[in-house]
Amino acid sequence: MDELIDSRLSGRTVVLAGATSAAGRAAARALHGAGARVIATGRSAEGLQQLADAGTEVFLADATSLDEMTVLAGQIGPVDAVVPLVGGWRGGGGLAGQSDEDFAALLPALEAVRATSRAFDTALRASGAGRFAIVSSTAVARPLAGGANYAAVKAASEAWTRAVAQGYAKSARDSGEQLRTASVVFRAKSLDPEVLAARLLMLWDTDASALNDRVFDLD
Structure with missing residues (x-):
């Protein structure tokens, strides 16, 4: 009996920016297993090698750098999804314990969101089903x-x-066209990489008009 092949995302191109974490590896496996072309970035050649061994295209690039993400976007062309995965946690000690050093260490997560959304804006809109x-x-x-x-x-x-989502909606409204690109937030108390991976596979199960500017709880 032939092995069942999951090809629901065949033809989709997904960029995982800053993907050398457990969440990145789980997402890459799931997306690749569903037939997507998966492109992962990271600053660690060793971490990227694990992804490459699993069939992911890898690029040594900093997800917080607008310049590096813009160069990558120019090399890839239209993409169907971009997911920045730069993260980490530092804290504790009450308000007095919220040091400037900890804040600076956490800022790359925001910087990656800004850089990737800007660099891949045109590519996502060109997809026809960008996420x-x-x-x-x-x-x-x-x-x-x-x-x-x-x-x-x-x-x-x-x-x-959410501002990215508003931009997508406004562009569609101003052009009189159907909204086809969506920006969404996934929230978790303690992120389960496999749960995130499964949810990413469902990004195209819902029309952009019902998906855009939504916040989803992963717990």
Whole structure:
């Protein structure tokens, strides 16, 4: 009996920016397994090699750099999804423990959201079914003093992503065309890489008009 092949994302191109984490590896495996062309970026050649061994196209590039992401976008052409996965957590110690050093260490997550959304804007719109998705935290809805730096960065990332959504909607409205590109937020209290991967596979199950500017809870 022939092995069942999952090809639901055949023809889709997905960029995972900053994908050398457990979440990036899980997402790459799931997307590749569903037939997508997966392109992953990272700053670690060793980390990227694990992704390359699993069939992912890899590029040594900084997801927080607009210049590097713009160069990559020019090499790839139209893409169907971009998911910045730069993350990490630092905190604790109440409000007094929210150091400038910790805040600076968390900022790359926001910088990656800004850089990738800007660099791939044209490519996502050219797709006809473009999806921009970020991973945020439930801390945005209920920020704690010990995680104020983290919650602030995640809240800013969400605000930027929602602004991207508004831009997509306005462009469609101004041109009198159907909305085909969507920007969404995934929130988790403690991110399960496999849950995120499964949810990314569903990005095209819903029309952009019903998906754009939505916040989804992964827990």
